[in-house]
Amino acid sequence: MTMYTMRFFNTLGSYILLLGKVFARPEKKKIYYKQVVKEIENLGLNSIGIVAIISFFMGAVITIQTAYNTENPLLPSYLIGLAARDSILLEFSSTIVALILAGKVGSQIASELGTMRVTEQIDALEIMGVNSASYLILPKIVAALLFNPFLCMLSMIVGVLGGWIAGVAAGVVSSQEYINGIQYAFIPYYILYAIIKTEVFAFIITSVSSYYGYSVTGGSLEVGKFSTKAVVSSSVVILLFNLILTQMLLS
Amino acid sequence: MIRVDHILKSFDGRVVLDDISAVFEPGKTNLIIGQSGSGKTVLLKSIVGLHAVDEGLIYYDDILFNKLDFREKKALRKQVGMLFQGGALFDSATVEENVMYPLEMFTDMSEDEMRERANICLKRVNIVNANNLYPSEISGGMQKRVAIARAIALNPKYLFCDEPNSGLDPRTSIVIDNLIKEITEEYCMTTIVNTHDMNSVMGIGDKIIYIYQGKKWWEGTKEEILQSDNVELNDFVFASKLAKRLRYGD
Ligand SMILES: Nc1ncnc2c1ncn2[C@@H]1O[C@H](COP(=O)(O)OP(=O)(O)OP(=O)(O)O)[C@@H](O)[C@H]1O
Ligand SMILES: [Mg+2]
Numbered sequence: 001m002t003m004y005t006m007r008f009f010n011t012l013g014s015y016i017l018l019l020g021k022v023f024a025r026p027e028k029k030k031i032y033y034k035q036v037v038k039e040i041e042n043l044g045l046n047s048i049g050i051v052a053i054i055s056f057f058m059g060a061v062i063t064i065q066t067a068y069n070t071e072n073p074l075l076p077s078y079l080i081g082l083a084a085r086d087s088i089l090l091e092f093s094s095t096i097v098a099l100i101l102a103g104k105v106g107s108q109i110a111s112e113l114g115t116m117r118v119t120e121q122i123d124a125l126e127i128m129g130v131n132s133a134s135y136l137i138l139p140k141i142v143a144a145l146l147f148n149p150f151l152c153m154l155s156m157i158v159g160v161l162g163g164w165i166a167g168v169a170a171g172v173v174s175s176q177e178y179i180n181g182i183q184y185a186f187i188p189y190y191i192l193y194a195i196i197k198t199e200v201f202a203f204i205i206t207s208v209s210s211y212y213g214y215s216v217t218g219g220s221l222e223v224g225k226f227s228t229k230a231v232v233s234s235s236v237v238i239l240l241f242n243l244i245l246t247q248m249l250l251s
Numbered sequence: 252m253i254r255v256d257h258i259l260k261s262f263d264g265r266v267v268l269d270d271i272s273a274v275f276e277p278g279k280t281n282l283i284i285g286q287s288g289s290g291k292t293v294l295l296k297s298i299v300g301l302h303a304v305d306e307g308l309i310y311y312d313d314i315l316f317n318k319l320d321f322r323e324k325k326a327l328r329k330q331v332g333m334l335f336q337g338g339a340l341f342d343s344a345t346v347e348e349n350v351m352y353p354l355e356m357f358t359d360m361s362e363d364e365m366r367e368r369a370n371i372c373l374k375r376v377n378i379v380n381a382n383n384l385y386p387s388e389i390s391g392g393m394q395k396r397v398a399i400a401r402a403i404a405l406n407p408k409y410l411f412c413d414e415p416n417s418g419l420d421p422r423t424s425i426v427i428d429n430l431i432k433e434i435t436e437e438y439c440m441t442t443i444v445n446t447h448d449m450n451s452v453m454g455i456g457d458k459i460i461y462i463y464q465g466k467k468w469w470e471g472t473k474e475e476i477l478q479s480d481n482v483e484l485n486d487f488v489f490a491s492k493l494a495k496r497l498r499y500g501d
Contacts, residue, residue: 128357
């Protein structure tokens, strides 16, 4: 047990040290700007497809399941749309999407940085006097912080849309009932809540997987191992912070 | 001039560099030779600060490298060019961008000036018509040569090459060796080259240091190396049958 605790604090310590290096003052701002644009394309735009597809189908499933579970005639008909909306807004578009991105973006970041480490590209940057941690990691964090809120909102819209189409197509809810449900007792704060969570998760995904990628030692075998570690750790940290944030923001 | 003084480096208690002292003079090609695993790469990386040494001092001319803080090291590194054993080109950048990279980081050159300088360097290593290819699209030997072009882009005062001609054919090897010797003399650089290629040793070795199991075992010139009675050195130098026959006859 103590060994695990030690290892945990060791990892946490080096993670924080690395972040210190990442947030050192950037030297040539123009180059950083270029990198951010590249990373938005790399990490953000390339994730639109998967987020949209998953959101559509999850919205559909949530709606149909809610419909079958609330077949009691005493329950009001707007309930289906309302329940679908709240599940999508509160949990799906932030937490579940973050977990999916931890898998996609996290492994991508970790293997990219890990490969750069084992092929001495990071050494080559250092030898040129470049703060490699900041140069490689900061643009990824900034890009995710800028872009992930859009992914979150995209997920909300597509999810609700998916529920609507599937619910009507399956004949479990009428179009009017669903739309009424979506509009009923709508709390705009839920959107802000999802965005705040998304920002925190974006930071976790990019920084944790960068940490693992950057710390690879050895060869290509380790790159694979570390990118698995990156995905597992960022997912666990996301779930932990989801709990903390939910308690903080909704109580 | 670069001077290392009683350098000691170990990994997890395993000593890799054992009390190495040496002087590397400017305008000469200094070679570090030794078998695979003898510690050449670790020595080179310790000199440039990619590995922190456990003990010992490293001087760049009059500057004590160990004592520099992050910013001072950075300033010094503008004068350092390094070729890594595997090339270490940036995967996500084209050949031309790779060579332009140090210029972009360290100079205020315009885009055109950088491109021009990059092309001069690429021409020196015989790379033409490959500017817009990515490292994965060119051969291993070409990658090596592009990496050399990148290392010399800033006209460094100190040049480090880790096995510049491993993976190259004999003719290209000679071209690269001669290039290194030429620019070293032309700009009076302090150049350190790791190699286990005897052709390079005999071709460009102004000063040679032989590393054996992490220790400096022998040092001298290419003229002296063939006459030495050092058993381990001779094992290395005359490892091939051909070389043995030349020295000892049949
Ligand atoms: N980062 C490291 N961690 C632990 N051990 C290392 C590390 N780097 C090198 N070593 C060890 O140091 C020793 C010397 O390695 P080095 O890479 O310097 O050899 P070399 O002389 O360059 O060999 P080659 O000609 O094959 O490149 C080896 O035994 C190697 O296992
Ligand atoms: Mg080596």
